[in-house]
Amino acid sequence: MSKRIFTSLLVVLVICSAVFAGGQGETGPSNKVSIMFQGPDTEQAAIRDSARRFTDATSIEVELLFTPHDSYTEKLAGYISAKQLPDVIQLDAPNLSNLVWSGYIEEIAPHISDALVADMTLSNKAQCTYPIDGKLYAISQIDSTVLLYANKTYLEKVGARIPRSVDDAWSVEEFDAILAKLAALPEVTWPLDIMRSYGTTGEWATYGFSPALQSAGGDLIDRDNWEAGGAVNSAESIKAMEYFQKWAQKGWLVPSSGGDNQLYNADRAAAMAWCGHWLWAPASAALGGDLVVIPLPDFGRGTVTPNGSWIWSITSTSKNKDKAGQLIEFMLTDEKFLKDWAAIGAYPALKSFARLSPDYLDPDKMAIAFAQADYAVSRPPHPAYPTITVEFARAFDAILNGTDVKTALDKAAKAVDDDIEDNDGYPPFDR
């Protein structure tokens, strides 16, 4: 009897698997290209509209695979293990190396025009290059940068010099002295907002504050031998992080539950903000001419800004690589698409896009921000980046909360080097 049961179960299983397998089928080259993307409504709309214009112009269908930002990595990992990667994927620039290293994305230059490659800013090329072979694996219309936003009235009250160019940045000693003077002003509650409300243990910590390490002469990881020990816990890195600890302990930083608008809300309780280009739109709308934009302070070796945004790649498993390239080429040269991005204050990564973004050309507005595209330092293009960022962010949070700087950075260095060891040095990065 039990044999019969077993047989019937087996039959059910076979039928089930046949049905599921039939649903998948083989996907050969087709007149369709799929694209996976994320972002808020405005960005999604720009992508959807441009895809529609692409279909109208070429009669190639576009399958739009929107994926919410918060579960993007998990979804991508799902597509990979199901071997069903879309033709075009949007990815966060620091993850590029991990995906090229894993062999999931394709060199992009053969699939797009030379003119488009020539249109990329230096920073855009940097965020899309894989360091092992120095080739381009992605392209984007957008990028990002980090700056100081300051309330001009307060700066004038304390007699601070206002830097007017990237080379003219405050030295960190000068910046420290200005913070002290601002703290003494009765109308200023906090001299500086470093956007702790974004969560100081998330990506913002690494993105926003690893430039301080690099400006001091340290880094998250040594980019020649790919070891974190000796870089993230070097004397230079420690010196840079000690400034942040000092500012936190003096109570000069807006606390995490203070929100992200203390610079420009009605109280004007913060004098400066250390934030990405995206703060320009709301801050300038509220402060008008009272808002000045200044490069990040120089910790010893010149000011450094981070870069990186969501970039477009063609997957190596795609059966429609040419059509995928056509779609990317179409979007990035589609003037309406670029104007949609300009309208939401996106930071241009194409020279042609910059010409459509008046704020980024105006010396009284964000021209300094765009000039920084020539000075940007990408986050470490290494497959261990996911661990590097988690560990640095934890250390940064600990440092702001009073943990000994060297102890915190030593711990981060060890965790990163452990991960690299667990993966045999991520060959060929171990050379």
Add this chain to the structure above:
Amino acid sequence: MSKNRQLSVRSAGSKSDGLLTGHDRLQELMMIFPALMLLFLFLMLPFLMSIELSFTNQRLVQGPVATKFIGLRNYVRILSDHDFWQALWNVVRFSLMVIPLQCGFALVMANFLNKLCVMKGFLRSLFFLPFITPMVIVTVIWQTIYQYPNGIMNSILEAVSFGTLGPVEWLGSELWAMPAIVLLSAWQAYGFQMIIYLGGLQNIPNEIYEAADIDGANGWAQFRFITWPSLLNTNVLILIITTIQALKLFTQVNILTKGGPNGTTNTLVHYIYESGFVGQKIGYSAASSLLLFLLILGIFLVQRLSLSRLENN
């Protein structure tokens, strides 16, 4: 009806023999097959796989370096990681604070609702409302309540202390971040315990209270000597459920503090999530979740044993 009875009589009889006739057994197997299949596919299989993964260096996105067996290295790393022990301590701290608060409040509210004569249905649904609101939404609302320096919580503190206290940076201070999360968690979830208590209270026969009234027992004595002992089984259930829920704390932390400040609100589940989905170390993350599983299993067994001993006495 008679057919039904026949069936149940027969199966009861055969069960006592420890044997089922072939037809019955097939029928039973067929009936539980879908459920078993789902449980196996989505619960047992991943669990068994994660045991295997916990001994490897598996990454979230598979790279060109083959996944390999690394023995106990993940476990050694976890057990020597200060963050893991801190997360464990935080979960214990959270449980010790949230269980009495949440269950106590639920019991008080259940008693209140049980004695109520007017607007019963309306008030019950009203007090149950936070529980059916998704935790994410509740958390975002409480985020504004805890805002510094002008949030509602700080205004209340200032008002009741006549301006002598506050403002407190609820979510950003090592001292207050965990109690702030405890308060909001208890507020969101007490409805569940309240409903179970309400059921327990309604199972207590009214005659006992009437007899107590005649004997002259006051409200407190009635609660102490009738209600509380009668709720023993309810308490057991609630204690176990609430403990397991508390050990799995994640959503509130992920939205409000991401484990900060200085790791004082980091929890085991957040630790697992961060190493697995942010740090992309699936092997490591699987090893930590197995440790959490063992912890929950251990606590559950201890609770079961001590409570059954209590019941037997």
